[in-house]
Amino acid sequence: MITCENCGVKLEKHMNYCPLCGHPASTIESDNEEHFSDNKAKTKKKRLSDYLMLSNLQKRKLLWEISTIILMSALIVTIIIDLLFNSQITWSKYSTTVILVLFANITLIWYKPRNLYVLSGGSLLSTVILLFLLDYYQGSLSWSLNLGIPLLVAVYVLGIALFVIIRKLNDKGLNMIAYILLAAAILSVLTELFISLNRTGEWSLHWSLIVLASVLPASLLLFFIHYRLKKGTELKRFFHI
Secondary structure (H helix, E strand, O other), X not given: OEEOOOOOOEEOOOOOEOOOOOOEOOOOEOOOHHHHHHHHHHHHHHHXXXXXXXXXXXXXXXXXXXXXXXXXXXXXXXXXXXXXXXXXXXXXXXXXXXXXXXXXXXXXXXXXXXXXXXXXXXXXXXXXXXXXXXXXXXXXXXXXXXXHXXXXXXXXXXXHHHHHHHHHOOOOOHHHHHHHHHHHHHHHHHHHHXXXXXXXXXXXXOHHHHHXXXXXXXXXXXXXXXXXXXXXXXXXXXXXX
């Protein structure tokens, strides 16, 4: 017997073509595994090279299609299992909502991969809807409106502002760390404000002021070191080490 060079199927000696893949038969003996391995490696390499030859748009579309198939399959399976065991939609509404939000974000990344404001706005909107629906499924709209969504908006706004500020810096260094520390301090203040408002109905600040008081001097010192030093000046020369 001989072996097909393309797929490895065993062929009878009188066969001129492989019945599985249609590849012309050869006189390769069945014990010639080395030739088959080489051909398999060449096929794998060709497939990899075909993927690398795709444009960035084609690669993103391919990944989007694969992600869509996986997510939609998971959505259908969870709904079917829920219906089989409960005869109605119960727990699957949570997983369905999360899957749809993930699908929306993946689609947004595929459609507008380089537009920061569109990506951020779309991601924020979809996540707000997710928090709202998860709270609504529990029969109330308490924590999502008073705590979850305000904190989420604060994180997105601070994140975008921080990204824009750092991106516009001509000279990046210790000033980047200072901006990040300040953003973290502001977020801690907003977090305590929203938590206190949700619990007591009043604005109050306690631990976040300690965080702000600790971070502010460190940030100012980093700004001073960064803008005080000239280009090419080493830290050890500045501190006279």
